[in-house]
Each structure stands twice: as structure tokens, then as C-alpha cells.
Amino acid sequence: MKNLFSKGLVVSSVLLVLISCKKEESAASAIDTNKIKEEIQAKENEFADTYNSGVMKQIGYFADDAVTFPQNHEPVSGKSAIIEYLKAHIDTVARGRKIAFTTNEVFVSKDGEQVVELGSYTISDSTKNLINSGNYMTLFVKKDGKYYSLRDISTSDLPTE
Template sequence: MKTNPFTRILAIVAIMSVGVTSCNTPAQKQETATEQVAAKPDMTAIKTEIQAIETEWASATTAKDIDKIMALYADDAIEMADDEPMCVGKDAIRQVLLKSMKARKAGTTVSYETMDVYGDGNLVTEVGKTTVKDASGNVVSTGKYMGIFEKRDGKFICIRDINNEDQKDK
């Protein structure tokens, strides 16, 4: 069966029209997807904010100011300190921290260094290291920790804290 040349031309035009139309459709979908992308949090600024909390925490720990330290914890916080059972809630955490403060020698200083933070801006995990120095400035202990902070009422507060020493007393 022979085909009329006009029919072939009409078929080619129809196929090309479908091809051109379908090429434009993904561009419209891409614009919609771009609109849904949320702004990423400024992790550098968050790291600075968390380090400021840790500096305050270190000052309070060095001064053995338990009330100032407890203000940095959420009421429902969980503490997992080195060589201690898991503590749930401020009352239990307070007891463990008081015990730790009592055991620390007079004149020692504590510092915390935020190494890294990650999260979504409202819930942030911090990885850091601890240094304890004696009254002469000699390092007597080092350790590491992870803290999880949640933004509540516009400020970060610790909801989970885990820490341990790098090496036990010799």
C-alpha cells in the first residue's frame, strides 16, 4: 500500500509537536521544586552560640556553681557521665554533678571546646573536648563529649549530654 506524501509530512509535524511540547514540561516542574527548598541554618553562627554556652558552662563548673550549671539543662534532660548510671531529669543530674565537683581538687579549671555542630537549627548535636588543668596550669585530664541542644523559648538548652575521660587516673 502506498502512502500519500502529504500524510507523511503531516505525521512528521505531529510527532515534532509532541516532542517540543514534552520538552517544556520538566522546566515547569523544576521551578516548583526549587520553591520548596528551605533555607539552611547558619552552622557557623550556631557553633559560636553553642561555644558561648560551653564557655559559660566551664566557668560555672570551675566555680562549682551548681545552680548556674543546672540552668543550662532542660527539666527533662538526660546525662550519661563517665562511670555513672544514666541520669534522667535535673534532680538526678544535680546529684551526679555535685559528686563530681566534690571529687575535683581545689584550684582546678575546666574548659570545653566545641569541635563540631550539626543539625537543623532547632535541634543541634555538638561534639567537643574537655580539658581539666590543676592550679599550676598543668593538664590533668582530657575527655570528649556529645551534647544535644534544643532551641526552647529562643535559646539553646541541653537535653542530652554524654561525656567520658580519655584516660583514667594512672
């Protein structure tokens, strides 16, 4: 009788472990990386369209506690400070120039609450001649069902002068 009880306990334990593993697999497989990549690209497009308009305004891109690490500048902390920084430097890109961002890769956390984006950017003049290009990395966090940039940094492909 003890032997039968022990075998039943072992079989039940194994089944419980298998069921638990199956639940983890289905939660992980529920994350659609391609859909998230499209969502992040849409955020980058919205950011570029706003910046290219020459009128920097509050957009749903940065988290309230975001930090950006601009090229050749100290880090800028907080959404409001980042928007002010962008307004002050908008002439470096806008005025007949267009910036475009391309989401190359996304690395999504198992729960889908964080995304690391690796992307590239180009800046072209009104005749579509390339003025600058580079790469960036952004950490997005999900709040209220939407992704927001929490940290970002970029580098130029141009050599320093």
C-alpha cells in the same frame, strides 16, 4: 488544542517543582552553622564558668527532660537530678581545678532545631598542669529560641586503672 494544553500543564508542573526546590534550598542555606557553633561554645563556656566557681546552680544548659551519661556512673535523668549529681560531684573538678570545653564540630539539622556537638574537655590544676582530658557528644534541642542539652555523654582520654 489538547497538545498545547498538555504542554502548558507539563511546563507549569516543571516550574512548580523548580520553585519548590528553590524554597528548600533557601531554607537550608538560612542556617548559619558557624553562628550556631559559637552559640553552643558560649553555652559550654557558661557551664564551665559555673562549675569552676564551685557553686553549682541552675543554669540554662539542660532541658527539663535531659539525660546525662557520666563516666563510671549510671545515667542521670532530669534537669534537677543532673544538677544534684553535679553538686554532689563538684569536688572531683573544682577546688583549684578548672574545666574547659571546646566545641570541635556541630552537626545541625536542616531546620536548625537540633544540634549534635562533638567536643573535647580539659581539666587543669591551679598551675595549669593537665589532670584529665577527654571528649564528649551532646545533643541540643531548640526550645523558645535557645538550645538546651537533651543528651550528653563523655569519655576520658586517661587509661582505666
